[in-house]
Amino acid sequence: MPNSPILQPVTIGALNLKNRIVMAPLTRSRSDNDGVPPDFAADYYGQRASAGLIIAEATNISPQAVGYAYTPGIWSDAQVESWSRIVRTVHANDGLIFLQLWHTGRISHPDLQPGGKPPVSASAIKPEGTAFTREGMKPHVTPRALETDEIPGIVADYRRAAENAKRAGFDGVEIHSANNYLLEQFVRDSTNRRTDRYGGSIENRLRFPLEVVQAVTDVWGGGERVGIRISPATTQPGETPLDSDPNATYGAYIDALNGFGLLYVHAIEGVTQQTRDAPEGVDLAALRHRFKGAYIGNNGLTLDLAEKELAAGRADLFSFGRPYLANPDLVERFATGAPVAEAPKAYWYGGGANGYSDWPGINGPVPVRRREPV
Ligand SMILES: Cc1cc2nc3c(=O)[nH]c(=O)nc-3n(C[C@H](O)[C@H](O)[C@H](O)COP(=O)(O)O)c2cc1C
Incomplete structure (x- = not known):
């Protein structure tokens, strides 16, 4: 609806946003074998620039971080240029536009790893499910537990990725600490059985993610342009709870994150893409109120639901994932009450411009201005 408070401008920290709508990060697997995004990705993102903020798809910080075929990276000059x-x-x-910084950890496959080696994780615990390789889906394997002295190298990879994102001109970065990728593999006690200073107590399990936050905020001159994504309630990639005490673990995480002055926490509320209900015992509202910066809500939202959440003071910004696949002009559709189109799953991952940057708006093609380097 045109007067929806969700569609009014808002200032969050140093950012003046056109509205409270955020395009959620969406992996689309259209980069080349060197992790370079295609030229038509500029059209895809440009068409969606009416969102208050775009969070670009999860982007690998290093070759070791890769866990899905055709995903982009931010370690090479060619990637930065694109x-x-x-x-x-x-x-x-x-x-x-912010860039989401990603290391998939164990959610990978030797086919995607340098030298065909096993993926790395906090501990050698095999995830359920399959990996998307260039030869199709393959079962996950048991990862190798990282040695203590390898961890500073991964923190350095995050630092370089944050520097490269800055070089590429991004407005900020989002640290991906959700959906059971590497950072969350350290946070949760079901995937972290380490006995060194990176495992055991909550403080130890948070050490590596917080070292990453420190490195990234150092590069960006503080937390003003850095957000973090968390999913305290998600059970993915399996069906079982992934921490023995999520409220204590994530409460401590949020308390520690408050020390970095981060712009926002971006929370997947409930089980990613499945339900907004949190598993029993996970108190998302308490976690939300503990965080001092802005809060982006996500997962199964509609405009109506977002309005209710805003009115109840439960979130500041609202991110939409699946609705952004086939609706480049989602903001316009919300403003006019036009129907929201659905993208068939065949277009979600892999392929070219078809089903990606060729979705029309409600009034025909969405024009994109292209600016060449000066
Ligand atoms: C095709 C697809 C790709 C996704 N890729 C990412 C990603 O790169 N990073 C991330 O944090 N979440 C990713 N997600 C999760 C979404 O950001 C979002 O949390 C989820 O879809 C729930 O929001 P929605 O109900 O608005 O779709 C992806 C979801 C979909 C459907």
Whole structure:
């Protein structure tokens, strides 16, 4: 609806947003074998620049971080160059864009790893499910537990990725600490059985993620342009609870994150893409109120639901994932009450421009201004 408070401008920290709508990070697996996003990704993101903030798809910080075929990276110059073209296009269309920094840890496969080696994790615990490789889906394998002295190297990879994101011109970065990728594999006690200073107590399990937050905020000159994504209630990739005491673990995490002055925490509420209900015993509301910065709610939201959440003071911004696949003009559709289109799953991951940057808006093609480097 045109007067929806969700569609009014808002200032969050140093960012002036056109509205409270955030495009959630969406892996689309259209990069080349060197992790370079295609040129038509600039159209895709440019078409969606009417969102208050775009969070670009999860992007690998290093070759070891890769866990899905055709996902982009941010470690090489060619990747930075392609991302900077995307960022320029979003800016030319008056949008703001953050990059999501990703290390998949055990949610990978030797086929995707340098030298065909097993993926790494906090501990050698095999995830349920399958990995998306260039040869199709393959069962996950048992990962190798990282040695204590390898961890500073991964923190350095995050630092370089944060520097490269800055070089590419992004407005900020989001640290991906959700959906059971590497950082969450350290946070949760079901996937972290370490006996060194990175395992055991909550303080120890949070040590590596917080070292990453420190490195990234150092690069960005503080937390003003850094957010973090968490999923305290998700059970993915399996069906079982992933921490023995999520309220204590994530409460301590949020308390520690408060010390970095982060712009926002972006929470997946409930089980990712499945339900907004948290498993019994996970108190998402308490966690939300513990965080001092802005809060982005996500998971199964509609405009109506977002309005209710805002009115109840439960969230500041609202991110939409699946609705952004086939609706480049989602904001316009919300403003006019136009129907929201659904993207068939065949288009979600892999392929070219078809089903990706060729979705029309409600009034025909969504024009994109392209700006060449000066
Ligand atoms: C195709 C697809 C790709 C996704 N890729 C990412 C990703 O790269 N990073 C991430 O944090 N979440 C990712 N997600 C999760 C979404 O950001 C979001 O949390 C989820 O879809 C629930 O929100 P929704 O109900 O608005 O879709 C992905 C979801 C989908 C459907």
